[in-house]
Amino acid sequence: MEKSQTVNDVNDARFNAVLPDSLVSELSGETPIFVMEGDVKADGTFGQSFLVLTPTRVLGLDSDESSVIVPVEDIKSVSTDELFGGARIVVETINGIKVALIHYSRNLISEFAAAARIIEDHSEERPVIFPDLDGSAFSESGIPLEERGGRSPLDMPRWKIVNRMWQYMIPYKGRLFALMLLTTVSVLAQVYTPLLTKQIVDNILKQGDFANSVEPAGNRINLYVALIAIMFVVIFLSRTAANLLKVWVGGRLIADFRAALHQQMQRLTMSYHNQKESGQLIGRVMNDTAELHHFLIEGAPYLFINLLMFVGIGGILLWLHPVLAICVFLPVPFLLGGGAWFWKKLVPLFHKRGNRTNVLYSVLGESVHGVKAVKALGQESRRHRLFTKNNNSLFGVNYQLDGTFAKFFEVMALFMGVGTVSVWYFGSHSILDPDSDFTFGHLIAFISYMAMFYGPLQWFTAVVNWSTHAITASERIFQVLDQEPETYDREGAISLPRAKGEIRFENVRFSYNRGKEIIKGITFDIKPGEMIGLVGKSGAGKSTIINLVCRFYDVDSGALKIDGNDIRDIKLEDWRRNIGIVMQDPFLFSGTISENISYGNPDVDFDEIVRAARAAHAHDFILDKEEGYDTVVGEGGVDLSGGEKQRIAIARAILNDPPILILDEATSAVDSETEKAIQEAIGNLVKGRTTIAIAHRLATLRNASRLIVIENGSIIEHGTHEELMAREEGHFAKLVELQAENNRMRSTQVAYSVD
Amino acid sequence: MSTQRNIKLTRKGDVIIAECGESAPVEVKLIYARPVSDRSGQISVFDAKNKQEIYWLESVENLDPESRSIAIEALGERYAISLIQSVEHSFVNHGQRYLKVTTDRGKRYFNLKEPGKNVTWLGDDKLIIRDSMGNRYEVSSMEALDATSRANLNLVL
Known part of the structure; x- marks a missing residue:
């Protein structure tokens, strides 16, 4: 028997909220088991409320001192009720009265679901166990989160993320150093070139008296032109090498990230996978890494190169002519500020465009994939109107976006024009001023530097913004990498190469979402070699029992024992090798039929594959395919029928030869003839194995050693097929009768339609 | 029945x-x-x-x-639903949309993700917003909102 916990045993402040002084008197001196804070008051307005469980009472309180108090001994059941705009905890008393204890917004659904379960455990005198709560809806600094327990980009300590990215870069630090060196060389060469043109203009061309100069002018021109040519060669070589390096380092880094993400995803728990949409996870692996990749090979070098340029050119301009340099610098705040201002306008428009494009894609996708249904229902015009409406909506935002862009470029050009005009005006006047040492060469150099100086400035804000997106993408990648993976091996976990096949559920309780209990304290045994049929309505908990046997999830309380050992004490990889599963819609990987059959056992001989396929009644249909066992199935391959896929899955299970077999609706989606073949295949498969079978068609469980009838997470009947059928008012007998009646009605309908 | x-x-x-x-x-x-x-x-x-x-x-x-x-x-x-009376502030940051609103039930600060999926327009003027946690908010009439609220809402929709 587990021992009760107290709030001090759990490190979660959400179970230990501070009750205001005005409400403490409601406790009547009792020490609360927990105090949880809600966010909706009794009158439905948003505000502080509290749910308190004491040893003898449960109290729903709010800051307006409105209260609902129910003695624990009067509680019959506790449930959560999800409403349209929020949720509430409802207590049913032994007198049949139902009372809403507390209302709360959906921000707190997970917290109060857990609270409901604790209250129920306490009222039924079970030990109070505080479950691990899901993450909060808000970050610690009060920012509303996109997903519970996530991290807000607004709270993101960027240096930490950059530091973590650096950890991934360390293996390539030599290349990174070379990349920075080459980039610096290329920038220096670019910045030095206009100085050479200044030398040609001031020292040679301006003097005019070429014939009488000590050194022939032609030679000096040749020297400078040669130097310029060398600069171009240096720029070419350093930039080419730097580009190759940045593409290699960026690409390598992203490949490392993708591999780390993929490996992590294989090890994450099923509950994590169930919470996330598959598209979201694929997005992490592909889109976020692509965003980071793009920034690493384009954005980051851009920032580095242009920062160097900015500093280098700024320094040279100040050195050449400080006053004119200030003329060049004048538009800089406007270019940076204008860029920031425009970018602030542009970002929401980019998001709007993204959303509207997605909607249009979705409408278009449905129009293409659903063309048959559209035609059949005569809805072509309506469909086109829907497309046109969304198309115009996208046009609207595109016009707004591109218009803003166009204005942005023109305004930036205007700001740059101010600088250019100032340089021409003051520069030309300075040349004409006999007291000034400003030369024509200076002016030429200034004009050349201006283009190099202003050009990148207008994009600075965009690239800085881009960098924050890349950091966010990295943050999302790290969020996945930081998830706790499945516990493969507890300390001291035992090896179980081949189980005998004895399974025991001991008062097992389980919930996917905290508080919504799916399995409510079930106990049963399965002996080695027995075939057990699980029967019950959809949602009764049958598949959950199978999930627990496969240890896709761990039990919340009680124990699941295999050959006398707690399942959590067995090495996970060993345990899963002991199980074979045949599901309603088995998953086939891209590859040949042969590879799919031997998926769990890739080194097996081909003869063994054929033997398994024969036993699974799959051999004949495989040979009937043009490419036999080499037929490629899965994504992009040949389509197999449901029955064919199932027989391949059965062959896979036969080849793996597991001592424990799970059949989850293995024959539900096939016609009667195929079902017969699959039943025979299953008959070959279950021999000598502990088998748990779920079947919608109850007749298919006739051969089971025993049947267990589940309803609402509890066992309501168990026994052999004959024993259960003999119970006149039994649930199983009723289900069989109902199914037989349905079958009779179907046969009659078929007979009528044939007539 | x-x-x-x-x-x-x-x-x-x-x-x-x-x-x-x-x-x-x-x-x-x-x-x-x-x-x-x-x-x-x-x-x-x-x-x-x-x-x-x-x-x-x-x-x-x-x-x-x-x-x-x-x-x-x-x-x-x-079916209690919060009716948005004004939108004090809205902004987009790193692809996430945030709104600070006053409703008939009090003030709320929430995160709106994927407006294409979580904003339902009921005609041209009325809409229902579902925030990232599943809470629903109704704007009974865009027209009836003040200009700042409309602009703030338009920024994120």
Whole structure:
């Protein structure tokens, strides 16, 4: 028997909220088991409320001192009720009265679901166990989160993320150093070139008296032109090498990230996978890494190169002519500020465009994939109107976006024009001023530097913004990498190469979402070699029992024992090798039929594959395919029928030869003839194995050693097929009768339609 | 399933009991058939235990006064939705949209993800927003909002 916990045993402040002084008197001196804070008051307005469980009472309180108090001994059941705009905890008393204890917004659904379960455990005198709560809806600094327990980009300590990215870069630090060196060389060469043109203009061309100069002018021109040519060669070589390096380092880094993400995803728990949409996870692996990749090979070098340029050119301009340099610098705040201002306008428009494009894609996708249904229902015009409406909506935002862009470029050009005009005006006047040492060469150099100086400035804000997106993408990648993976091996976990096949559920309780209990304290045994049929309505908990046997999830309380050992004490990889599963819609990987059959056992001989396929009644249909066992199935391959896929899955299970077999609706989606073949295949498969079978068609469980009838997470009947059928008012007998009646009605309908 | 005028609702704590003709009283939930697009009628009186409809109401107006007031109260509780009165601030950061609003039930600060999926326009002027945690908010009329609120809302929609 587990021992009760107290709030001090759990490190979660959400179970230990501070009750205001005005409400403490409601406790009547009792020490609360927990105090949880809600966010909706009794009158439905948003505000502080509290749910308190004491040893003898449960109290729903709010800051307006409105209260609902129910003695624990009067509680019959506790449930959560999800409403349209929020949720509430409802207590049913032994007198049949139902009372809403507390209302709360959906921000707190997970917290109060857990609270409901604790209250129920306490009222039924079970030990109070505080479950691990899901993450909060808000970050610690009060920012509303996109997903519970996530991290807000607004709270993101960027240096930490950059530091973590650096950890991934360390293996390539030599290349990174070379990349920075080459980039610096290329920038220096670019910045030095206009100085050479200044030398040609001031020292040679301006003097005019070429014939009488000590050194022939032609030679000096040749020297400078040669130097310029060398600069171009240096720029070419350093930039080419730097580009190759940045593409290699960026690409390598992203490949490392993708591999780390993929490996992590294989090890994450099923509950994590169930919470996330598959598209979201694929997005992490592909889109976020692509965003980071793009920034690493384009954005980051851009920032580095242009920062160097900015500093280098700024320094040279100040050195050449400080006053004119200030003329060049004048538009800089406007270019940076204008860029920031425009970018602030542009970002929401980019998001709007993204959303509207997605909607249009979705409408278009449905129009293409659903063309048959559209035609059949005569809805072509309506469909086109829907497309046109969304198309115009996208046009609207595109016009707004591109218009803003166009204005942005023109305004930036205007700001740059101010600088250019100032340089021409003051520069030309300075040349004409006999007291000034400003030369024509200076002016030429200034004009050349201006283009190099202003050009990148207008994009600075965009690239800085881009960098924050890349950091966010990295943050999302790290969020996945930081998830706790499945516990493969507890300390001291035992090896179980081949189980005998004895399974025991001991008062097992389980919930996917905290508080919504799916399995409510079930106990049963399965002996080695027995075939057990699980029967019950959809949602009764049958598949959950199978999930627990496969240890896709761990039990919340009680124990699941295999050959006398707690399942959590067995090495996970060993345990899963002991199980074979045949599901309603088995998953086939891209590859040949042969590879799919031997998926769990890739080194097996081909003869063994054929033997398994024969036993699974799959051999004949495989040979009937043009490419036999080499037929490629899965994504992009040949389509197999449901029955064919199932027989391949059965062959896979036969080849793996597991001592424990799970059949989850293995024959539900096939016609009667195929079902017969699959039943025979299953008959070959279950021999000598502990088998748990779920079947919608109850007749298919006739051969089971025993049947267990589940309803609402509890066992309501168990026994052999004959024993259960003999119970006149039994649930199983009723289900069989109902199914037989349905079958009779179907046969009659078929007979009528044939007539 | 029965239709109009022969149903009586009573309340026992938070439980609604329906008596329908000769049938035994049953605990029911009142459910709008179209809670997003129309909460003015078409209500199913739903047997909460057996999960099946026992009665269909076109409108609460068809009930006797006592049952009507119970139905209105029960529907009000089940379908309470925050009506946005003004949008004080909105911004987009790293692809996430944030709104600070005042509703008829108080102030809220929430995160809106994928407006394409989580904003339902009901005509050109009315919309329902579902935030990242699943809370719903209604803007009964965009036109009736002040200009700043409209601009703030438009920024993120």
